[in-house]
Amino acid sequence: MAGQARGKVTVDVEECKGCGLCVESCPPKCLELVPELSVYGFHPARYTGHDCTGCGICFYCCPEPGAITVYRIKAKAKPLASTATSTSTSLQGGEHAAAL
Amino acid sequence: MRQLCKGNVAVVKGAILAGCRGYYGYPITPASEIAEAAALYFPQVGGTFIQAESEVAAINMVYGAAAAGVRVMSGSSGPGLSLMQEGMSYLAGSELPCVIVDVMRGGPGLGNIAPEQSDYFAMVKGGGHGNYRNIVLAPASVQEMADLTMLAFELADKYRNPAVVLTDGFVGQMMEPLELEDHEIQPPEKPWAVKGTPETRANLISSIFLETDELEEHQRRMEAKYIRAQAAEPRCEVCRTDDAEVLLVGYGIVSRVLLSTVEALRKDGVKAGLFRPITLWPYPVKELEHAARNVQKVLVVELSNGQMVEDVRLALNGKVPVEFYGRVGGNVPSVRELQEQVLTRMAVAV
Numbered sequence: 001m002a003g004q005a006r007g008k009v010t011v012d013v014e015e016c017k018g019c020g021l022c023v024e025s026c027p028p029k030c031l032e033l034v035p036e037l038s039v040y041g042f043h044p045a046r047y048t049g050h051d052c053t054g055c056g057i058c059f060y061c062c063p064e065p066g067a068i069t070v071y072r073i074k075a076k077a078k079p080l081a082s083t084a085t086s087t088s089t090s091l092q093g094g095e096h097a098a099a100l
Numbered sequence: 101m102r103q104l105c106k107g108n109v110a111v112v113k114g115a116i117l118a119g120c121r122g123y124y125g126y127p128i129t130p131a132s133e134i135a136e137a138a139a140l141y142f143p144q145v146g147g148t149f150i151q152a153e154s155e156v157a158a159i160n161m162v163y164g165a166a167a168a169g170v171r172v173m174s175g176s177s178g179p180g181l182s183l184m185q186e187g188m189s190y191l192a193g194s195e196l197p198c199v200i201v202d203v204m205r206g207g208p209g210l211g212n213i214a215p216e217q218s219d220y221f222a223m224v225k226g227g228g229h230g231n232y233r234n235i236v237l238a239p240a241s242v243q244e245m246a247d248l249t250m251l252a253f254e255l256a257d258k259y260r261n262p263a264v265v266l267t268d269g270f271v272g273q274m275m276e277p278l279e280l281e282d283h284e285i286q287p288p289e290k291p292w293a294v295k296g297t298p299e300t301r302a303n304l305i306s307s308i309f310l311e312t313d314e315l316e317e318h319q320r321r322m323e324a325k326y327i328r329a330q331a332a333e334p335r336c337e338v339c340r341t342d343d344a345e346v347l348l349v350g351y352g353i354v355s356r357v358l359l360s361t362v363e364a365l366r367k368d369g370v371k372a373g374l375f376r377p378i379t380l381w382p383y384p385v386k387e388l389e390h391a392a393r394n395v396q397k398v399l400v401v402e403l404s405n406g407q408m409v410e411d412v413r414l415a416l417n418g419k420v421p422v423e424f425y426g427r428v429g430g431n432v433p434s435v436r437e438l439q440e441q442v443l444t445r446m447a448v449a450v
Contacts, residue, residue, distance in 0.1 A: 063269070065136045
């Protein structure tokens with residue numbers, strides 16, 4: 001079900017070893033391993049660009065601290081009035097040591 | 101306080117509660133969270149965290165801090181542990197207590213970052229040079245990652261010897277409930293340490309004994325403490341061995357799959373039991389002999405091509421047929437897979 005993405009994942013290609021645990025664990029299946037090799041000879045993970053819910057499960061299961069950052073997209077502000085033609089979405093902080 | 105915690109982080113929390121105040125290491129998957137958590141927590145308790153330039157440097161920093169009488173640790177995985185072996189031999193030779201955590205991954209070489217149990221020989225039999233032993237503990241849960249790390253510090257100080265917490269990528273990476281002690285342990289006084297004080301000025305920490313008789317005497321003394329440890333420290337967990345016909349033996353994460361296998365086999369009508377060594381050195385030889393006294397067959401399961409099985413064979417000394425089943429490369433056998441292994445083997449045995 002392609003809806004409005006509620007999150008975004010970035011993967012540090014320098015850190016990712018391409019183990020695929022995030023791909024395996026992602027509930028909406030929005031991560032994949034790239035077919036190309038990184039400079040270290042791995043197939044790093046990447047975000048397909050849609051369907052991320054910002055749940056952070058990939059972050060928790062990643063064995064490589066610092067490889068994955070999950071962003072949650074703030075809910076759209078309610079249209080103020082008829083003059084509001086567009087509302088921008090903004091990215092909100094990464095999930096880091098909160099887990100500890 | 102009960103909390104959800106990653107195995108690698110539990111190691112650091114246990115270490116701090118055991119009074120450890122020095123962490124020197126170099127990150128490596130799947131042990132990186134140990135360094136990450138140590139970098140977070142050690143400074144908060146007045147401890148020291150240093151990310152060394154390599155594992156060789158890290159283990160020698162451990163040597164220095166241990167010589168100064170501080171409870172100190174490092175953590176790594178296979179490739180890093182290979183680099184540390186020289187330092188571990190020196191630590192053992194100089195009779196310095198420390199705790200080293202090995203979160204085993206696939207090997208040899210760089211292998212992969214999935215769980216294996218292929219460093220058993222390197223840690224239990226000693227990958228460094230000379231006549232020495234590591235005390236080796238094998239946790240199977242996040243709770244034990246903390247508890248056995250605390251025990252490792254106690255044993256390391258008791259015997260003035262390096263202690264290894266030998267675990268795998270599975271236990272290191274998984275998250276489970278963790279209950280921590282609410283008080284911290286005060287490390288013992290170490291009058292032999294070199295603390296830069298007038299009282300300790302005459303102390304010498306060294307592993308060099310150029311006189312042949314002197315080195316033999318030193319080694320005999322080490323041997324005596326190893327014999328003491330062999331008598332006092334073996335630990336194990338047994339389950340349903342009283343009426344068992346087949347005994348399953350495994351440590352770490354494998355023991356948990358085996359526990360489910362025992363239950364599944366019992367439902368099939370096969371009387372299975374589980375023996376799980378918690379100390380890999382000293383190996384619980386007497387306990388294993390006792391658990392295997394009435395069984396027809398022993399099946400050792402490991403995430404290796406057969407390492408601990410040698411200690412099981414030595415312990416049972418031909419009294420019971422010992423068979424082996426292993427998965428490697430980061431694969432973990434399923435309960436069904438092990439159930440089938442036992443059923444086929446028992447069919448042949450009857």
